[in-house]
Amino acid sequence: GDSVTQMEGPVTLSEEAFLTINCTYTATGYPSLFWYVQYPGEGLQLLLKATKADDKGSNKGFEATYRKETTSFHLEKGSVQVSDSAVYFCALNENTGNQFYFGTGTSLTVIP
Amino acid sequence: GAGVSQSPSNKVTEKGKDVELRCDPISGHTALYWYRQSLGQGLEFLIYFQGNSAPDKSGLPSDRFSAERTGGSVSTLTIQRTQQEDSAVYLCASSPSGRWDTQYFGPGTRLTVL
Numbered sequence: 001g002d003s004v005t006q007m008e009g010p011v012t013l014s015e016e017a018f019l020t021i022n023c024t025y026t027a028t029g030y031p032s033l034f035w036y037v038q039y040p041g042e043g044l045q046l047l048l049k050a051t052k053a054d055d056k057g058s059n060k061g062f063e064a065t066y067r068k069e070t071t072s073f074h075l076e077k078g079s080v081q082v083s084d085s086a087v088y089f090c091a092l093n094e095n096t097g098n099q100f101y102f103g104t105g106t107s108l109t110v111i112p
Numbered sequence: 113g114a115g116v117s118q119s120p121s122n123k124v125t126e127k128g129k130d131v132e133l134r135c136d137p138i139s140g141h142t143a144l145y146w147y148r149q150s151l152g153q154g155l156e157f158l159i160y161f162q163g164n165s166a167p168d169k170s171g172l173p174s175d176r177f178s179a180e181r182t183g184g185s186v187s188t189l190t191i192q193r194t195q196q197e198d199s200a201v202y203l204c205a206s207s208p209s210g211r212w213d214t215q216y217f218g219p220g221t222r223l224t225v226l
Contacts, residue, residue, distance in 0.1 A: 004154070032213055043116070044203070044217040051213070089154065090202075093213065098168045100145070100215070102155035 002027045006090045006103035013080055014112050021075040021106045023064075023090035031092040033057075033066050033073040036089045038105070047075075047088070051095075080110045114138065116218035118204050124224045126192055127183030133189045133221045145188050145207075145215065146179060150200040158202075161187060194225045 007022040025033065035047040035057070047059030053068035059065045073090060090103040125131050132141045137144050146158040158173040161181045172178070176194075181187040191198055201222050205215040 008158075034213075043219045044205075046214055049213060074187075084171040091155075096212075098160050099157050099171070100146075100155075101157070104152070 002031070002094065002099075002101045004090050004092055004103040005099050006088075006106055008104070008106070010107040010109060011090060012099045013108070015082055015112050016079045017110075019075070019077040019080045019084075019108070021090075021108070022040075022089055023075065023103060024034055025071050025073065025090075025092050025101075027094060028066075031093050031094050032095070033064070034100075035064055035073070035075050035089040036060070036091060036102075040086070044096055046091065058063070069096075082110045082112055084108060085110050109111040115208055116204055117215050118202075118221050121219065122222045122224075124226065127213065128193055129192065130174050130192045131172070131194055131223065133191075133202050133223070135187045135189070135204030135206075137185065137187070137217060138170035138208075138216055139185075140208040141216070142184065143207045143212055144181060145205045146187070146189050147203040147205070148173075148200045149203060149220070155203065158189070159197040177205060191223075194223075196225050199223055199225045209221060 002005040003026045032051045034049045037047045038044045038049045048059040050066035056065045064075045087105045091104045119134045130162040147155040158166045176192045179189045201220040203220045204218045
């Protein structure tokens with residue numbers, strides 16, 4: 001069945017450091033891939049998405065490229081800020097709308 | 113505009129009692145999803161509604177769990193004879209017609225079963 005595996009946290013970085021959060025997936029078809037973010041005390045919100053192989057999703061300085069050959073969708077940011085401290089979830093959907101599969105989440109803390 | 117709202121925000125109950133969790137989606141959103149987030153776990157899909165119909169109930173963990181949606185709007189998730197392993201944050205999300213790829217999440221209901 002479909003599943004998403006993301007790197008375990010927590011991750012602690014200094015401000016302006018480079019961020020990578022790994023995400024790999026297993027799917028029977030050709031899914032769309034997503035990163036969601038949950039800031040402290042808030043609900044999950046969509047950060048970025050990619051709908052087909054080699055697409056790059058980007059938002060707020062974050063990027064992720066849909067790599068079919070490695071079944072990966074790693075999240076990157078060149079220079080993190082304290083305000084990026086949150087929990088990040090990788091997810092996939094088989095383009096049916098019915099069910100999303102989420103990873104376990106990676107907690108990021110950025111220190112000044 | 114108003115986002116997805118859920119009530120109550122926190123619920124503490126005793127083992128064996130029934131609980132009802134409510135979700136008010138964004139007005140006009142046709143799709144509604146329920147998830148469960150247990151400590152240290154990812155989001156576990158429970159059920160999906162398109163309008164008032166639930167074409168996919170495969171995620172409900174047991175027959176103690178049920179959900180309904182009325183008027184294409186409010187949804188209620190009911191857990192009967194609660195167990196301690198039901199303790200989790202229950203999240204609701206909605207999405208507009210044709211835009212299933214963009215879900216808007218509510219703040220969740222934290223359920224604690226003593």
